[in-house]
Structure formats: C-alpha cells, structure tokens
Amino acid sequence: MKATVIGAGITGLTLAHRLGQLGHEVCLIEKQDRVGGVIRTMYEDGFRFETGPNTGVMNNNRLVELFDDVAPQCRPLLARPEAKRRLILQGNSWKPLPSGPISAISTDLFSFADKLRLLGEPWRRPGTDPDETLSRLVVRRMGRTFLTNAVDPFVSGVYAGDPDKLVTRYALPKLYNLEQRYGSFIGGSIRKARADKAAGIVRRFGKEVFSTPDGLQGLVDAVAALVGHDNIICGCADVSVRRTGGRFETTFVRQGRQQTVTSDVVAVATNAPQIPDIVSDLPAELVESIAQMKYAPVMLAVAGYRRWTGKPLAAFGGLVPSAQRRNVLGILFPSAIFGDRAPVDGALLSVFMGGVRRPDLLDKSDEDVRNLIIDEVYATLHERAEPDLFRIYRHRQAIPQYDISCGRRMELIERAERDIKGLYIAGNIHNGIGIGDRVCQAYDYAERIDRENPKP
Ligand SMILES: Cc1cc2nc3c(=O)[nH]c(=O)nc-3n(C[C@H](O)[C@H](O)[C@H](O)COP(=O)(O)OP(=O)(O)OC[C@H]3O[C@@H](n4cnc5c(N)ncnc54)[C@H](O)[C@@H]3O)c2cc1C
The missing domain is CATH 3.50.50.60 (FAD/NAD(P)-binding domain)
Structure with a gap:
C-alpha cells in the first residue's frame, strides 16, 4: 500500500x-x-528561540512513544521546576496562579464567594446543553472570577480565543467528559485516574512541559x-x-x-x-x-536581552485576562523554563499578541510592535533596557477556533x-x-x- x-x-x-x-x-x-x-527554532547571537509554539505538554502515551522512536538522537528537555509557577497580570503586577489548596484560599484573584462556591463544585449537577460554551460552563460550576482571572487568560494562551465562543466539548473535550461522566472536575479527575488504573491503562506521561535541547525543531x-x-x-x-x-x-x-x-x-x-x-x-x-x-491570528515577538536587570523571571510566564485590556495575550519566559535559551545573565521573552479579540495588532508596523513591547516589559517586568535581539513572526491562520x-x-x-x-x-x-x-x-x-x- x-x-x-x-x-x-x-x-x-x-x-x-x-x-x-x-x-x-x-x-x-x-x-x-x-x-x-509552524514549529521552527532559530539560533542567533547566543539566543535559541521559537518562531511558533514554544513548548509542548506530555499529555498522552503517543507523544512518549514518538520520543521513544526518535531516541537517542533526540530526547525531550523538560521544563525546570520553577516553571510550574504561572502568573496572571493584574494592573501592572504579575500574580501567581494558585497551585494548591492553600494558595487558592489566600489568592485575591478569585472572590471569597467564588472560593466558597468552588467547595460545592463536586456536588453541582452536570450541564445538559452539549453545545455549552466554555464561559457558561465555568461560571456555572466555578464562578465568574474563575472565568475572568483563570479560564479567560488560559483560553488566550492556548487558543488566542474567546471563551464565549469556544464550545467545551470540542475545545476542551477532556474537561467536558469529566463533568458528563463523573459529574465534577475535581472529583472526576480522581475517579478517572482510579478507573484508568483499574482498567489497566498505564499512563506513561506526567503532563510535563517539554522541548528538546535544540528546541522543538x-x-x-x-x-x-x-x-x-x-x-x-x-x-x-x-x-x-x-x-x-x-x-x-x-x-x-x-x-x-x-x-x-x-x-x-x-x-x-x-x-x-x-x-x-x-x-x-x-x-x-x-x-x-x-x-x-475561523482561525485566530497570532503575532509572536521574541525579545532577547544579553543582561537582564528587570524582575526575576523564575516562572513559566504570565497570561493576561482580556478584562485587563492590554496589548499582549501573554509573555513566556523560555530562558527560565529551559535554562539555556539566552546568554548567562541574559533573558529571552516570547510575547504573544493578537488573537480573535485583537486581530488589528498584526497590521501594526514592526517599529510600533517593538515600542508596544518595550513599554509592556518596562511596565510589568521593570526592564529598562531595549532588547538586544528582537524578531516578529505573524501567523495569520494560527489557531483554529472550535x-x-x-x-x-x-x-x-x-x-x-x-x-x-x-x-x-x-x-x-x-x-x-x-x-x-x-x-x-x-x-x-x-x-x-x-x-x-x-x-x-
Ligand atoms: C504561534 C503559535 C503558537 C503555538 N503555541 C503552542 C504551544 O505552545 N504548545 C502547543 O502544544 N501548541 C501550540 N501551538 C499549536 C501547535 O503548534 C500546532 O497545532 C501544530 O504545530 C500544528 O501542526 P500541524 O502539522 O497540524 O500543522 P502545521 O504546522 O500548520 O503544518 C501544516 C503543513 O502543511 C503545509 N501545507 C499547507 N498547504 C499546503 C499545500 N497546499 N501543499 C502542501 N503542503 C501544504 C504547510 O506548509 C505546513 O508545513 C501554537 C501554534 C501557533 C501558530
């Protein structure tokens, strides 16, 4: 054949x-x-940077099989532990997204009422509309501040999309199935893991963020x-x-x-x-x-600094809720995620712009984009210096909207x-x-x- x-x-x-x-x-x-x-890695002047996707997530056995097949020529490079820290922009400050129950209680990203509401999530009834949008589902099960400050920026980061338009069962089918099969996101994740184990399904992955030493290329x-x-x-x-x-x-x-x-x-x-x-x-x-x-357009600007004097970048990066009305969707810190993406003492940032909400930004001149980014980096990361390396990649048909x-x-x-x-x-x-x-x-x-x- x-x-x-x-x-x-x-x-x-x-x-x-x-x-x-x-x-x-x-x-x-x-x-x-x-x-x-869209996967392409470049190397210039001591900076190794991506012109499209920056990282993958080990989220299925097939990906592990593929890495088995390409070994030993190519091995995954996993994100450093500090990259587990994810940030959300509020005003000009990056706030950590809660990573456990204690930080979830103390964070001011979510209202007190929604935190209480989350406690009742395992007992809330599953939705009945198969075409429910992501925003409706999240507000129904978790509350509006979870939509505004967690799910909306997550959707910007993954889909460059709008949670009012994305239908959960197509855009995030695993989440949809957790609710439909097990009645809850929280209890459902635990019960699904148990059910998989009982059925002899061996998970060879742990949702690690990966690239390779040569980048995704x-x-x-x-x-x-x-x-x-x-x-x-x-x-x-x-x-x-x-x-x-x-x-x-x-x-x-x-x-x-x-x-x-x-x-x-x-x-x-x-x-x-x-x-x-x-x-x-x-x-x-x-x-x-x-x-x-519909495909969301995405513009990626890469900014490399030989000597970083701004705020410490010990995190994966940060996402921007649309309610903040900024010019960027999010900023990743590849030099913090993988370590060797910039000269020692330097830093590499990947700044994402555009998406379904701001397609107009892709039509700005390179100089305007550069100035916008210099302003955002100064305002939120306190770096005064101009980048030593600056590249722009416009993806007009980047991400399909389910x-x-x-x-x-x-x-x-x-x-x-x-x-x-x-x-x-x-x-x-x-x-x-x-x-x-x-x-x-x-x-x-x-x-x-x-x-x-x-x-x-
Ligand atoms: C800017 C950006 C950031 C992203 N970030 C992430 C991320 O961080 N993590 C993640 O997991 N995913 C990310 N994604 C999504 C992920 O990268 C893509 O979904 C995936 O790489 C797409 O792979 P593909 O092979 O399906 O499509 P593509 O990579 O688009 O490949 C399609 C190929 O078809 C070729 N082609 C098109 N027309 C023709 C034709 N007429 N004849 C012959 N060949 C043709 C194209 O040239 C291209 O090589 C991102 C995507 C973009 C655009």
Missing part, C-alpha cells in the same frame, strides 16, 4: 513516520522548502529523519489530488516542473482552509463549512472519508490544537489507514 501525506508539520510527519513503521510506502509532500510547519527534524529524506518532497507548489480508477494522483510543481505521485491512499495534514484547494472534488457542504471555520460549527463539520469529514475511499482528512481541522493532540491524531489516523487498507 502506498500513501501520500500532504503537509509536513508535526501532524504529517508523525503520520508518515507511523505509516512507514507499519510497513507502508510513504511520500510526504510539503509546500515550503522545510519541514515542521529538534523533534520535527528527528521525525523527518525517521520518515527518510528520500520520502519527503519539499518546495511543492499547486498541490492537487485527483481520484482516477480507484487510486489517487497527486500533482504538483517543483523547480518549474510538474510531477505526479500515484498512491492508494491520500492523507491531508494541512490547515483547514488549504484542504479544498488540494482536494478539488470535496462535497460542497464540507467546502462551505471549511470556509466558515466553536458551535465544529460538530457539523466533523460529521461532514466522516462522511467524506466514507464516500471517497482512501481519502483521509487529518490536521487541526479537528481533534485538538496542541502538539500532543496533533501527534495523537497522527497515530490514530495511521493505524486506521493501516486497518482499512491492508497490505497486499
């Missing part, structure tokens, strides 16, 4: 790797002249090496898939020449808006549904995969946005393709 995988981000790479591992012939086709998609490069560079074709323009006689022909233009690859199976692993351009005969309703799908339109789209994808035999639609159009979700989906798709298309 020969498979063509389109898009060499972490999803496509992992899918191609697992298919190869299962004994199939794979051809991975990528538009850019490099692999990794180290992981994608190692997976690409497993796929085999002869099986990856980069720099492909005008990629288009056509079904002929029960097989697929994928044509593309590379170095001015049109080429065709024939395969039994095609798996698309690009962002959603690219899918209809690649697969021309998708059902009209699915094409329409994809056109309606809103109310998601359910119907998932049905349409399933139907298209049933009707067009051999076509598989992977990627962040469904199944989660985090690196762990992407890897998990890629394994699931590869194993399903293997089952449904047995080797001759």
